[in-house]
Amino acid sequence: MEQDYIKLIFGLKLKQIRTERGLSLFGLSKLSGLSKSYLNEIEKGKKYPKPDKIAALSEHLDVPYDDLVSLKLDKNLAPIGEILQSKLLKEIPLELLGIQESTLIDIVANAPQKITAFISTIIEIAKNYSFSKENFYLASVRSFQEANNNYIDELEEAVVKFAKTYQIDLTQQIRAQELEEVLVEEFGYTINYDELETHSELDKLRSIFIPKSKTLLITKNMDDAQRAFIYGKELAYNYLKIKDRLYTFSWIAFDNFDEVLNNFYASYFSGALIIPRQSLVEQLKKLFAKKRFNEKEFQSLLNHYNASPESVYQRLTNILPKDFSLKNLFFLRFSHKKDSSKFVLNKELHLAKQQSPRARETNEHYCQRWVSLKTLNAISKSGSDHEFDIQISNYPVEERQYLVLASATPDPFKANQYRSISIGIELNTQLKRKTNFLDHRSLKTVDVGVTCERCSIINCSERQADPIILEKRKKEMDTAKVVEDIQKKYSK
Known part of the structure; x- marks a missing residue:
């Protein structure tokens, strides 16, 4: 169990118990003998108290020691525990969206019941609309694109440097053959056009990359533009030194958020290369x-x-x-x-x-x-x-x-x-x-x-x-108007 998770859970439980007892941080400080700033650090999940201090809190809050240190959460905090334990906050690079993890923790710590209700609502919506992990990851990347006006300056610069390094003329139409040569000569790729044709189950896939042998299996049923785009993505993975990546196009499933984000980076690089x-x-x-x-x-x-x-x-x-x-x-x-x-x-x-x-x-x-x-x-x-x-x-x-x-x-x-x-x-x-x-x-x-x-x-x-939705809304407004008129009539 990660230490961060243990500290967060203890902090959430302490704050919940303190609040239920009607104590402020100052009040708990006077009661337990622990400083207010130290208690504040504990509740924010930044520090974990030593056994003697836990014993003091247990005594003065009238809570069994074992209950206080247990990682089991009551119904109000259970959804938060699930989110924290799932490592969701670690898996998604929140900083890309301008969010600090510590800020999220503070929000959770300051309003656990409201956050729990919010998380439970999100979970219910996800269940009802079959919102998968992949949907969540893709939505996160879309938010990242929108937050950056869908323009990544580092990738634009990388494309220009790549073109100079490998002498690709960005003023001329870039053909698949030119990109294939760079993959083969510079990055040791082997291109196989036959294997995918023998598997009817793979008719939706356009390419599979085998990292061990650096073999790119690619379907014949594509035009030059489609091949160029796939080659551009492969060049991006290599030139940008991206290790955590997807190996099929189109994708089958994502294991983590980095794969989704890197897939976006590679697609962006390829698009910027082919369309300067x-x-x-x-x-x-x-x-x-x-x-x-x-x-x-x-x-x-x-x-x-x-x-x-x-x-x-x-x-x-x-x-x-x-x-x-x-x-x-x-x-x-x-x-x-x-x-x-x-x-x-x-x-x-x-x-x-x-x-x-x-x-x-x-x-x-x-x-x-x-x-x-x-x-x-x-x-x-x-x-x-x-x-x-x-x-x-x-x-x-x-x-x-x-x-x-x-x-x-x-x-x-x-x-x-x-x-x-x-x-x-x-x-x-x-x-x-x-x-x-x-x-x-x-x-x-x-x-x-x-x-x-x-x-x-x-x-x-x-x-x-x-x-029908407008008609329903109008009916509701008409009903509200009649109720308002009746209230006015009998309030005179």
Whole structure:
């Protein structure tokens, strides 16, 4: 049992007993003969008293010595004990999110019953929504991205240094073969294209890395851009000297938080290598300078890099906040099966604040007016390789507008399935300063909601369900108003 855990549990128990006895720290100090500062250190889990001091506390608090030193917690503190004993605070690098572990401990120590209720609530929510350890880790990484405006300066610098070291020209399109050569020649990799093809059970995996022999098993069923991205991740693990990593892509399971965070670092490095910052900034400035948004130029921007549209859109979430000060933005990825009415939001990122388009309960219907869904509907009908659309999405209730760009492409690994990725930038003064095409008549503005069940737009031809949540809320408000009127009537 870790000493830190033992000290924390003793401190929590002491504070609970002292509080139940109605004693202040000063009062317990006078009663026990131990200094107030020493008792405060004990309750914060920073010190553990010697046996003679525990005996004094036991006597004056009228608590059996064995109960005081026992690690067993009563019902009020049990959930906190589970969290502490699980090493959750050690497993997640809280400092990355700007949180000190000592601060959390102080919060727990100062309000154990409230924290217990909060933790119990989180646990119940996790159970009801099948919120796994992996979900928690991924949410933590997403919070880290959002806290840093999804821009990691050290990784951007590392990419530039890497390119110089291995003479990779960032002004030219980077092909998979060029990255493969570095993996083989500099890092001793062996690339195997045949093994995965013999295992039908592994059809969802694109690569497996065998560290002992430095063998990278990679599926043949990929285009050059997909291979380049995987090679970029492998180069990141080696160049950044990352040891705690995942060995499959896509991932199967995470053992600890470091694997998740390092997977993000490797993906970021790969994206920044294949889609260099300087080049993308220059292209965006040209695009934003036009008085009318040019779809062909944007398509040319996407094609300029050896990367999928999704990779380019994700790279935009790094560049727009840093180089254009456009921090109020969101990124969404939907999946959709042909001839299905279901749209699954399986990836989202919100910078600066929680934007309006966000994941909702699975039994609600996302707004069909979203450009993300429009492009999916279009591509499932046309069967084309790429569908693009752009609009200003107006949320009347929240009085907010977003410039939203969306692309839909076929899922390369699933037949009759499609993906859409979209990026939305809040229409504010900063965006108006950075772009010249917002007022052009060709750019349409569309009133949108979040889900049909919560939408107040009247006579919507795209509506998939009645606004039952709004109706329920209105009924509750009407009931409250009648109750208020009755109270006023009989209070005269």
